[in-house]
Amino acid sequence: MEPRQFAGSSTGHVRRIGSGELAYWAFIPNPLPPKLTLDTELVNVLDEATLALGRLDGIGSQLSNPYLLIRPFTRREALLSSRIEGTQAELTDLLLFQLDTESLGERDRDVREVMNLVGATEFALEQIASPGGLPMSLRLLREVHRRLLHGVRGQERTPGEFRRSQNWIGLPGCLLRQAAFIPPPAEELPDLLGNLERYIHQPHEYPLLVRAALVHYQFEAIHPFQDGNGRIGRLLIVLCLLHWKVLRCPLLWLSAYFERHRDQYYDHLLAVSQHGAWREWLMFFLRGVYQESVDALRRVEAIMDLQQKWRDRLLATRQRSAKALKVLENLFVWPAVTIPQVQRLLGVSYRAAKMLVDRLIAAGILTRWQPPQVRPRPRWFVASELLEILAADTVNAPSPGQSENHRAAGGQGEAV
Incomplete structure (x- = not known):
């Protein structure tokens, strides 16, 4: 650290620590x-x-x-x-x-x-x-x-x-x-x-x-x-x-x-x-x-809209049971699940948990997920639509003073 780079600072001061070849300068911020x-x-x-x-x-x-x-x-x-x-x-x-x-x-x-x-x-x-x-x-x-x-x-x-x-x-x-x-x-x-x-x-x-x-x-x-x-x-x-x-x-x-x-x-x-x-x-x-x-x-608005859309899908397929809604709510806590997890969450048999997962797949809420280079068991299922909302880098929020209809300029290394 070069002390001269901090010579004009109004936010703190540098102090020499030690002596001889082992000496160095440290910055001490003001309160x-x-x-x-x-x-x-x-x-x-x-x-x-x-x-x-x-x-x-x-x-x-x-x-x-x-x-x-x-x-x-x-x-x-x-x-x-x-x-x-x-x-x-x-x-x-x-x-x-x-x-x-x-x-x-x-x-x-x-x-x-x-x-x-x-x-x-x-x-x-x-x-x-x-x-x-x-x-x-x-x-x-x-x-x-x-x-x-x-x-x-x-x-x-x-x-x-x-x-x-x-x-x-x-x-x-x-x-x-x-x-x-x-x-x-x-x-x-x-x-x-x-x-x-x-x-x-x-x-x-x-x-x-x-x-x-x-x-x-x-x-x-x-x-x-x-x-x-x-x-x-x-x-x-x-x-x-x-x-x-x-x-x-x-x-x-x-x-x-x-x-x-x-x-x-x-x-x-x-x-x-x-x-x-x-x-x-x-x-x-x-x-x-x-x-x-x-x-x-x-993101919050998109997730709330998705939650209502999923509820409507279950209602349309006549699968809107209390157990299905509980699994649905749990997906918003974390958008991935296995059949044994559903079994433990609901306190039901493996067969009943599998049937419920199959219904959620039929409603377009869950999809089978098999990541590359991992073990095939247990079978994993993800809520892809929710995962996309969470994983998106940005929803193009504008900068202060810009119209909501224009994207903010900027990327790494650019002015914001």
């Missing part, structure tokens, strides 16, 4: 909040992001059973957040994991990392929602981190504990002195994390979406864990929005946006540290909130 000027353009983008998020939260609060959507949305987020860190897995791999873990083969390690993030995310959401759960706190983040790294790559890096040694950020395999960014030394963490926790809990004049962007930057600049900081930091955004009651149902997730614009995501975070480029980071972040709010709203 939150910074002094910001919210100009007219930024406020306009903020307003559009806030309205889009409000529309999403409104439809989420109307769902009779929001769990039906929360679970598939959290799995999609875990997949994309892990992909930003280089983990290679697809949604179909997660389906395989839940149906038959022995069929994963060489993909097993990556998929287990994603499923660990799923479990850690669901734990955090349960704690935030429960009156008796862990509050929004450093303690909660440590427990989430412990679950994230349990039994997978990084498990030797003190899961559930803040680091006691120096870490750094750079190309894979780079040495400390080759790093692009070196976070503060471990002895600075108690004060920095204490300030971060207080800022999350104390009221402040900045709008809550702006505060979420500040919190995410600060967490990434501190980089308090030896591993897993990016995944925890992106989860922290949603936890803050839930804690502040901006969201009542966790349907907004930003990793899809960050993954599409990965280079810009990292560049904006680094530019805040190097040049105090808060405005550029806030614009980028708020555009992401807008785009992903619109995208999530369209």
Whole structure:
């Protein structure tokens, strides 16, 4: 890390650590909040992001059973957040994991990392929602981190504990002195994390979406864990929005946006540290909130329409029994099933479960799924229409200020 690149920073300072050939420079961010000027353009983008998020939260609060959507949305987020860190897995791999873990083969390690993030995310959401759960706190983040790294790559890096040694950020395999960014030394963490926790809990004049962007930057600049900081930091955004009651149902997730614009995501975070480029980071972040709010709203509407269409199909075929509807509801939790799973779900015989699956196939709800290079047993069935909605990269949400009839410009490396 070159200290001269941070010489003009208003967001922190660099400090020389050690001496001689072993010396290096680390960046220590200032406590939150910074002094910001919210100009007219930024406020306009903020307003559009806030309205889009409000529309999403409104439809989420109307769902009779929001769990039906929360679970598939959290799995999609875990997949994309892990992909930003280089983990290679697809949604179909997660389906395989839940149906038959022995069929994963060489993909097993990556998929287990994603499923660990799923479990850690669901734990955090349960704690935030429960009156008796862990509050929004450093303690909660440590427990989430412990679950994230349990039994997978990084498990030797003190899961559930803040680091006691120096870490750094750079190309894979780079040495400390080759790093692009070196976070503060471990002895600075108690004060920095204490300030971060207080800022999350104390009221402040900045709008809550702006505060979420500040919190995410600060967490990434501190980089308090030896591993897993990016995944925890992106989860922290949603936890803050839930804690502040901006969201009542966790349907907004930003990793899809960050993954599409990965280079810009990292560049904006680094530019805040190097040049105090808060405005550029806030614009980028708020555009992401807008785009992903619109995208999530369209997915929710598509899923609700599909749910009604499936119910109508069952009614038309005179197969709309309570058991069929229960299987239907379970498919919205996760769009893949085996006959033994239906048997356990309903408490019926294998023959009865098979007959019900056959009826759902006849209604065009389930299709037989045989992934390549996996064992042929048990037979797997997927809700292909629902899987397509969940697996789609984007539903072409426009950028703030653009007409809903025009797609947003952008792809990785382009302006957003």
